[in-house]
Amino acid sequence: MGNALGRDRGRGTGDNNSVQAATTVEAVEPGTATTGEVSEAEAKRAGSLRAGVRGPQTRFDAWLGRPMASFHLIIAVAGLLTALGLIMVLSASGVRSYGDDGSAWIIFGKQVLWTIIGLIGGYSSLWMSIRFIRRIAFFSYVITIILLVLVLIPGIGNLANGSRKWFVIAGFSMQPSELAKIAFVIWGAHLLAARRMERASLREMLIPLVPAAVIALGLIVAQPDLGQTVSLGIILLALLWYAGLPLRVFITSLLAVFIAGAILAMSAGYRSERVRSWMNPEADPQDTGYQARQAKFALAHGGIFGDGLGQGVAKWNYLPNAHNDFIFAIIGEELGLVGALGLLGLFGLFAYTGMRIARRSADPFLRLLTATTTMWVLGQAFINIGYVIGVLPVTGLQLPFISAGGTSAAAILFMIGIMANAARHEPEAVAAxxxxxDDKVNQLLRLPLPVPYLPPRVETFRDRKQVRPQPGKASVGRKPARKAPREPDRPLRPAFPRVADRLEHRSGQYRAGQLRAGQRYTPRVRVFEGQRYG
Incomplete structure (x- = not known):
């Protein structure tokens, strides 16, 4: 982890130095010039090469090397994706909204309202301190578990389309599973980051995290909601991977998730029908395979440049859920292959920005949180686009930022606010x-100054122990210190106390064993292999 962080801290200056070094090297063929002599033609060619390289590449690298570049990138990418989503929801939902409510603006109006709620939540998360976010993580997760239990009670949770997974209040529906994903990713990142510093055992890593995830997964399966089950599984796997657990643990968890998903897919009638229709789309094209078949027709009808925004025909009751699960088909029909590739490019830029924030953050909690959130969004997008184009079975997962879904839009924007908060806590951004x-965006938002990351006492002592010279090795240019005579009545004490001996009991996080009299100390085996961020 330390090597990766050091490489990233030097990336801004290292890239610029490498570009400048590359531009100052003059190409001299062997045998054509003596030492210190270059022909006039070769000098002109080298000068033109320097001018070409020093132009846009150096300016772009300089822009990326600015302290607030990550903050500006995440806000810009999220803003573009949200704006595109609102436009496509307006285009795809008009027919459905008019048929259900007598107005073509109802679904779009609700989406705008939930987007405003998400923007308020994202702005609030920008004001939250990192310590406060970690302090309320476990309590928030407990609250969402209670909500998942309440939504299963008839009369409290609303039953629609065979699933009891919504609270309906004054005509607005709220999905508690989206809130559970937010709480789980924050609490999971807090838990793993804290125990990683303490070098806890593998058992202490998995026992609180995996059972808590199983409880949430079981409640979501009981609704039933296969899409949210898959989404929460993605978050769990991303936490295990980016926390740096051993590869065997991650592979075992991945196999367990796949096996559980296969069992769930074949257990219920509607889920097994989706799998069979995916394996053989032409078996029942008018029933179980109708939706996926119409999505392919819409994509094919759009061609390269599409039919034009608002000019698609699939949304005229040919493609069910055109504004929600299958909105990518409407994008392909109205904006064509160019628009679909542009959307994929925006998701690619989002992936780069999220991993950039994770690599440049000094706080292990923020590194793990931003990397997992990035994988959460990308995993949902990959699955949604995959079943729209026919390479995956239909799961009902929404396309992040784009699909019409109130709670999903608000949850994503809240997490974008936390990612932007993490970008402001990069060491370079904090120093600047x-x-x-200050830059114009911070002045406009009137955000408080970020607090520099201070490592805990345990991590500070460990780093100090690593950099101090070993006993018996004299420093260069200095005489070795004379050893003091050892008193015979005092036992020999180690030069540096062990980290595990200095750890205090922390309720719910770390259980340090008490050494009995005469018992030999056995050091812990380090669980983590280092965090993975690219």
Whole structure:
């Protein structure tokens, strides 16, 4: 982890130095010039090469090397995706909204309202301190578990389309499983980051995290909701991977998730019908395979440049859920292959920005949280686009930022606010903002100054222990210190106390064993292999 962080801290200056070094090297063929002599033609060619390389590449690298570049990138990408989603929801939902409510603006109006709620939540998360976010993580997860239990009670949870997974209040539906995903990713990142610093055992890593995930997964399966089950499974796997657990643990968890997903897919009638229709789409094209078949027709009808925004025909009751699960088919029909590839490019830019924030953050909690959130969004997008184009079975997962879904839109925007908060806590950004070099976006949002990351006492002592010279090795240019005579009545004490001996009991997080009199100390085996961020 330390090597990866060091490489990333030097990336901004290292890239610029490498570009400048590359531009100052003059190509001299062997035998055509002596030492210190270059022909005039070769000098002109080298000068043109320097001018070409020093132009846009250096300016782009300089822009990426700015302290607030990650903050600006995440806000810009999220804003573009949200704006595109609102436009496509307006285009795809008009027919359905008019048929259900007598107005073509109802679904779009609800989506705008939930987007405003998400923007307020994202702005609030920008104001939250990292310590406060970690402090309320476990309590928030307990609250969402209670909501998942309440939604299963008839009369409290609303039953629609065979699933009891919504609260309906004053005509607005709220899905508690989306809130559970937010709480789980924050609490899971907090738990793993804290125990990683303490070098806890593998059992202490998995026992609180995996059972808590199983409880949430079981409640979501009982609704039933296969899509949210898969989404929460993606978050769990991303936490295990980016926390740096051994590869065998991750592979075992991955196989367990696949086996559980296969069992769930074949257990219920509607889920098994989706799998069979995916394996043989032409077996029942007018029933179970109708939706996937119409999505392919819409994509094929769009061609390269599409039929034009608002000019698609699939949304005229040919493609069910055109504004929600299958909105990518409407994008392909109205904006064509160019629009679909543009959307994929935006998701690719989002992936780059999220992993950039994770690599450049000094706080292990923020690194794990931003990397897992990035994988959560990308995993949902991959599955949604996959079943629209026919390479995956239909799961009902929404396309993040794009699909019409109130709670999903608000949840994603809240997590974008936390990612932007993490971008403001990069070491370079903290130094720039606290030095008074504020930018226009921070002035417009009136955000407080970020607090520099201070490692805990355990991590500080461990780093100090690693950098101090070993006993018996004299420093260069200095005489070795003379050893003091050992008193015979005092036992020999180690030069540096062990980290495990200095750890205090922490309720719910770390259980340090008490050494009995005369018992030999056995050091813990380090569980983590280092966090993985690219």
């Amino acid at each position: 903002l606290r030095a008074g070099r």
